[in-house]
Amino acid sequence: GPGGAAPLENANPLIYRRSGERPVTAREEDDELPDIIDDREIFDMSVQPRSAFLNPTHLIRSINDPEHPLTLEELNVVEQVRVKVNDAESTVAVEFTPTIPHCSMATLIGLSIKVKLIRSLPERFKLDVHITPGTHVSEHAVNKQLADKERVAAALENSHLLEVVNQCLSARS
Amino acid sequence: MGRGQDWGRGCAVRRAVPAGPLWSCRAVLGEGHQRTVRRVAWSPCGNYLASASFDATTCIWKKQEDGFECITTLEGHENEVKSVAWAPSGTLLATCSRDKSVWVWEVDEEEEYECVSVLNSHTQDVKHVVWHPNQELLASASYDDTVKLYREEEDDWVCCATLEGHQSTVWSVAFDCSGERLASCSDDRTVRVWQRYRPGNQHGVACSGAEPTWKCVCNLSGYHTRTIYDVAWCHLTGALATACGDDAIRVFEEGTGGTEQEPSFSLAAHHLCVWRALVTLHCSASVLSTSVEAEPSLRKRPRVSFSRHMSLMARAVFPVSFLE
Numbered sequence: 001g002p003g004g005a006a007p008l009e010n011a012n013p014l015i016y017r018r019s020g021e022r023p024v025t026a027r028e029e030d031d032e033l034p035d036i037i038d039d040r041e042i043f044d045m046s047v048q049p050r051s052a053f054l055n056p057t058h059l060i061r062s063i064n065d066p067e068h069p070l071t072l073e074e075l076n077v078v079e080q081v082r083v084k085v086n087d088a089e090s091t092v093a094v095e096f097t098p099t100i101p102h103c104s105m106a107t108l109i110g111l112s113i114k115v116k117l118i119r120s121l122p123e124r125f126k127l128d129v130h131i132t133p134g135t136h137v138s139e140h141a142v143n144k145q146l147a148d149k150e151r152v153a154a155a156l157e158n159s160h161l162l163e164v165v166n167q168c169l170s171a172r173s
Numbered sequence: 174m175g176r177g178q179d180w181g182r183g184c185a186v187r188r189a190v191p192a193g194p195l196w197s198c199r200a201v202l203g204e205g206h207q208r209t210v211r212r213v214a215w216s217p218c219g220n221y222l223a224s225a226s227f228d229a230t231t232c233i234w235k236k237q238e239d240g241f242e243c244i245t246t247l248e249g250h251e252n253e254v255k256s257v258a259w260a261p262s263g264t265l266l267a268t269c270s271r272d273k274s275v276w277v278w279e280v281d282e283e284e285e286y287e288c289v290s291v292l293n294s295h296t297q298d299v300k301h302v303v304w305h306p307n308q309e310l311l312a313s314a315s316y317d318d319t320v321k322l323y324r325e326e327e328d329d330w331v332c333c334a335t336l337e338g339h340q341s342t343v344w345s346v347a348f349d350c351s352g353e354r355l356a357s358c359s360d361d362r363t364v365r366v367w368q369r370y371r372p373g374n375q376h377g378v379a380c381s382g383a384e385p386t387w388k389c390v391c392n393l394s395g396y397h398t399r400t401i402y403d404v405a406w407c408h409l410t411g412a413l414a415t416a417c418g419d420d421a422i423r424v425f426e427e428g429t430g431g432t433e434q435e436p437s438f439s440l441a442a443h444h445l446c447v448w449r450a451l452v453t454l455h456c457s458a459s460v461l462s463t464s465v466e467a468e469p470s471l472r473k474r475p476r477v478s479f480s481r482h483m484s485l486m487a488r489a490v491f492p493v494s495f496l497e
Contacts, residue, residue, distance in 0.1 A: 126399065126418065147360065147400075148316070148342065149418075151298070154227050154253050154271070157208055 008067050010099045016076040037087045037125075042094070042117070043080040060094070063112050064168045066105045075099055077109060082132060092117060093128040097135045106136055110146045112168040115156070200240045205232040212256045217263045225257040231268050233286065245286055247278060260304040260311075267311050269299035275313050275323065277330050290330035294321050301345045305352045306408070312355060314343035320357050320367070322387070336367055338389050344401065350408035355387065358401035358415055364425075366391035366413075366436065376434055391436050396423060413438065 043061055060083070061073035072078045082095035094113055098106045114129045121127075129146050131139040145151055156162055208227035215222055222234040222241065231247040231254055251272035258267050266278040266286070277290040298316035305312070311323040311330075320336035320343055341360035348355050355367045368390045370378035380386045399418035406413055413425040425438040 144316075144341070150255070150300075151271075154209070157227060 009103060009105070010067070013068060013070070013075050013099045015070060015074050037085055037092075037121070039080060039083045039085050042083045042085050042092055042121075043078070060113060060116055062171070063109075063116060064170070065099075066108055066112075066164065066168055072096070072109065072113075078113070090122075090124040091126045091128070092121065093130075095130060095132045097132040101135060101137050103136065106131060106138070106142050107145060108164065108168070110142060111152065111155070111161075112165050114146060114152065115165050116169055202232075202234060202241055202243070205234070205243050205246075206230065208253075211254065214257050214259055216259045217261055223257045223259065223266060225254040225268060227253040229254060229270070231257050231266075233284075235284070244284055247276075247286060247288075249276060249288060249291075250274065255299060256301045258302045258304050258311075260309060261306060262309065265304075265309065267302040267304065267313075269302045269313055271298040273297055273299060273315075275299055275302055275311070275321075277311065277323075292323055292330055292332060294323075294332040294335070295319070298342075300342065303346050303348065306348050306350060307352055310352075312346045312348070314346045314357060316342045318343060318359070318361075320346055320355070333384055334387050336365075336387050336389070338365055338392075339363070342400075345403045347404050347406040347413075349406045349411065354390075354406075356404045356406055356413055358404040360400045362394070362397045362399065362401060364393040364397075364401060364404055364413065364415060365389050366393075366438070368434070390434060391438060393425065393438055397421075 060078055061080075062071045063078070064070075065072060065075055065077065068075065077096050077099060078094065079097075082097070084093040085091070094117070096109060096113060098109065103109075110129050110131070114127060117125070117127050117129070130143040133139065136142065156165070202224070205224060206226035206228050210224050210226045212225040213222060214225075220236050222236070224232045224234065226232070229248070229250045229252055231250075232243050233245045233247065234241040235244045247266075247268065250268065250270040253271045254268050255271065256267075256269050260266070264280055266280065267275060268278070269275045273293065273295050275292040275295070276288055277292070278286050279289045280286050292313075295313065295315040296317045299313050300316060301314040303312050304310070309325060310333075313321050313323070315321070318337070318339045318341055320339075321332050322334040322336070323330050324333050325331075326333075336355075336357065339357065339359040339361050340363075343357050343359045346355055346357045353369045355369075356364055357367065358364045366389070367387045369385050369387055370376060370380065371385045372380040372383055374380070378386055378388055397415065397417045397419065401415050401417050403416040404413060405415075411427055415423045415425070417423065428437045
């Protein structure tokens with residue numbers, strides 16, 4: 001974390017440019033029509049609340065990396081193209097790419113993404129957060145933990161871990 | 174059943190409100206655990222309740238006139254206890270935990286509990302333990318993708334079988350009424366049925382020494398679209414029910430097309446909880462009954478029609494057995 005004396009695992013990460021804000025469509029302006037949740041919405045989550053259900057205050061793309069003073073988008077850990085939403089079937093799948101194959105923060109990053117989605121999306125959504133195939137040495141083990149809802153729930157009862165996750169999810173000025 | 178006067182409305186799945194007792198909350202046992210309570214189990218005699226918690230303990234509650242009293246707390250697991258189960262004899266209890274172990278406890282007439290075995294066979298988180306219906310044989314389901322069986326041998330408990338085949342976490346197991354079969358359900362979205370073969374069996378299934386072999390005789394694949402968290406085997410009808418992360422309860426019945434060695438199970442009913450279709454399991458009778466309103470049909474068995482959502486998922490209409 002910030003302020004520590006230990007060297008960063010990945011001292012020179014590649015930094016990617018942020019994507020711009022997307023234009024608001026007429027359909028989205030219409031409060032009568034239900035909001036369809038699509039890939040960009042999940043990636044974005046920057047829109048002002050338009051319906052009673054959605055009350056997003058943070059972005060997946062602006063989730064903080066646990067080690068660097070950068071967002072997951074800036075590190076290309078998350079990309080819009082790797083977010084798949086099927087609103088009709090109530091499923092969301094997010095692939096994330098750790099910056100290096102041995103990244104020890106992979107589980108924590110995946111957990112932060114998952115928590116962000118749980119807190120932001122309507123309950124009907126089934127979430128699948130996993131590592132982009134081929135990008136991490138322990139991808140199977142990490143994916144399995146993230147997919148185990150009991151393990152996730154039990155882990156989040158740990159106040160220390162919850163604090164770290166909340167720090168990743170907090171907005172940085 | 175029997176309320177169905179709404180012929181012609183067709184698709185509604187409604188609850189036929191039974192003229193039975195109302196449920197009331199008799200007690201709230203809020204002081205026993207410091208974290209999530211994961212499982213509860215009644216003792217066979219009905220006087221005790223065991224509760225397993227993420228706080229790494231298992232509480233034993235005794236029924237009193239005015240509520241329940243925690244008479245003992247079983248400690249020893251290193252982290253979250255996931256399941257607890259009483260053996261039919263009432264003198265044995267099993268617990269399992271994320272610490273990868275299964276503990277067997279014995280209770281005597283003075284209500285003293287003693288750990289008689291710590292079994293470290295699994296290599297990962299143990300999700301569930303269940304006892305055989307009429308033998309002192311224990312089964313466990315684990316994050317290590319296996320089911321293990323344990324029995325007592327010369328004053329200690331040993332792992333006598335490991336059932337491999339699932340491709341991911343096994344969440345639950347259930348024995349059939351005879352205890353010759355076991356069903357397991359998994360994160361790999363399948364249900365497997367295992368059959369016990371004793372040494373010297375006529376089917377040519379090899380056994381190691383005097384130990385029976387459990388062989389997978391059926392793999393229910395392609396029915397579930399997400400993790401299957403629980404499976405229950407009805408001891409009266411032989412039906413298998415599953416609880417799945419895709420919001421559906423499925424009931425399987427063994428068909429006539431198979432043999433004992435290669436049983437064939439088919440989907441008997443498919444109700445999506447989203448529509449609040451109430452599928453109730455009556456514990457005393459161990460019978461699965463469904464309360465649905467059905468369209469009249471020329472067939473002997475009423476045809477149940479589903480709402481438009483379900484018809485997108487399941488084109489076929491599955492006959493449902495109604496109980497008189």
